[in-house]
Amino acid sequence: MQEKRKMDAYVLLGGPKEDWPQDIKERFVSAQKAGDLIIGVDRGALFLLELGIRPDVAIGDFDSLKAEELGWVENTVGDVRYSVPKKDWTDSELMLAIAFKDYLVDKLFVYGATGGRLDHAMINFFGILNPDLRQYANQLYLVDKQNLLFYRSAGQYQIQKQDYDYFGVTCLTPVKNLAITGALYELAPYSGDYIRSFTSNEFLPDQDTFTLKLESGIVAILYSKDLVRFDNVND
Amino acid sequence: MQEKRKMDAYVLLGGPKEDWPQDIKERFVSAQKAGDLIIGVDRGALFLLELGIRPDVAIGDFDSLKAEELGWVENTVGDVRYSVPKKDWTDSELMLAIAFKDYLVDKLFVYGATGGRLDHAMINFFGILNPDLRQYANQLYLVDKQNLLFYRSAGQYQIQKQDYDYFGVTCLTPVKNLAITGALYELAPYSGDYIRSFTSNEFLPDQDTFTLKLESGIVAILYSKDLVRFDNVND
Structure with missing residues (x-):
């Protein structure tokens, strides 16, 4: 358990690839080599597999994935957490809770949080203000091709x-x-x-x-x- | 004056072109034909000229423009408002004040507000919360290629x-x-x-x-x- 407490996490959400940093694959590969936790949320889990990176955790309702894509995720990822639509917590908030509360990660680096749908971006920017999560605010980092x-x-x-x-x-x-x-x-x-x-x-x-x-x-x-x-x- | 009160305004900010709606030129051309006010902010003023559209108002410190680009703006646009860096109001807030208080526009449609630098996007999303401006909140619309x-x-x-x-x-x-x-x-x-x-x-x-x-x-x-x-x- 002591080791887990110092682990960072790298997360890929489903935002458009055009907004990723160019070297995103290298960042996730070296994070995984360093023993950090890799999390894919919804389509982000599939994106990771397509990059050749096996997520440790996949989170989402996965309703944008085809059956064979979801099967790939389910057969490859050890810890799959299914969220339900019409829920109080969004997938992004659920991800923060799982990373900080279940896996006790230190720093959390989130990619794929910007660009595309603004309603998603708003959730990604502000989900940490949820009173149950804001104690972790100092540990959260969102990264895209030109912003941190x-x-x-x-x-x-x-x-x-x-x-x-x-x-x-x-x-x-x-x-x-x-x-x-x-x-x-x-x-x-x-x-x-x-x-x-x-x-x-x-x-x-x-x-x-x-x-x-x-x-x-x-x-x-x-x-x-x-x-x-x-x-x-x-x- | 009565006529001015019913005028809408179409504004182009300096955000990346990749996030514009595909038909942005047609939207500004038809707005101008309908007698609506056209405003360019900073590089947005140059973008409008490049699209063949003469802004009625240009606002900004224009520090990202070359001298000849700024000259083009100054020689073409009737109402040029210079903002100063290290100021209390951002260019985006200044634009809202000029449109709503000086030109008494009804609806204000803003393009080029998203994508690119997140510090700019934040200002564009939340500038209307300035206590001097929030009375106009119901009149403001931000538009990009996939969001309103x-x-x-x-x-x-x-x-x-x-x-x-x-x-x-x-x-x-x-x-x-x-x-x-x-x-x-x-x-x-x-x-x-x-x-x-x-x-x-x-x-x-x-x-x-x-x-x-x-x-x-x-x-x-x-x-x-x-x-x-x-x-x-x-x-």
Whole structure:
């Protein structure tokens, strides 16, 4: 059990392939080699098999899969969890519960969460706000070809630079004294009670971190980059 | 002035072209012919010119445009509004204020709001929650190749079916007694204080509307369709 507690999980949801990072296969293969848990949700389970990766867990109602596709999933995956439509919990929330509560994973990296249907994307962005799940907010990361989205609840953090150009912070709940220091645009302690984004911020050229402070509430931190580079002659 | 009050507006933001509806040019051309206001925001203003459509208003800091591109915008567009970086209002919020407060538009249809950078998408989804703007929530529509997102504040509505397969409802503020009737999945009056989505709902086969009731708060209604059709043999 001790070992399980330190395991990360890599999850593939059913979002469109065009929004995946180009090296998604390599990421899942090396995660599986490292002993991390691999989870496929709905069509994401099939996508993993098509990539040559056997999920440890498959979750969903699988109603978009053909019978032989579902058979492939059922015959290959050790732990298949069937969800029911017209349910209180969405597949995405069910996945968070299974990963954090049953498998006790540490960090959870979710791919295939963006693009395509916006109702799905909303669930994927905000499912962690479910009161039964929000204790795990700091452990969740959504990744696509040009964005990394993660969450921070009350506390003080040194947020590490990564290979992205911009970052934004979005208040997902009422927040008290949200402050950003050591970044291009500092934010003096802000309190507010609606979804508000502070965006297009950047790391300072000589800094690998910025400081985020939050007295109460949950924020999303969004790292992003432009995929198309424009020559920039007038700024 | 009376005429201006009934004008709609069509807006193009700078999101990736891959997420536009295929017939976007025809939509803007016919809107302009009908006398509706055409607005381009940042690179969206250039995209409109490239489509052969002259915006009535261009808004942004335009820092991603080359000098000659900006010159094209400035020499073509009658009303150019320059925003400043490190500002309290984002370009997207500024656009909403100009359209609703200066031009008194009725419905506002926004394209280029999704895909690409998630920090931009968040601003585009949630900018209307700015307390100075939320009075206009019922007039805002975001459109991409497979989604239509609009908003409803407290009231009772007959929501019309359109050419989409699914709909979801997401609570963007605390809500009191949100109820859905006359749809595949009914929602008994729900009150809650966090961002929560009720998703993958459908119109009843014999119904052109469903009823949405909301005692207080603001919700987003998301219409969506799958772009790739899967054969469905096991449901």
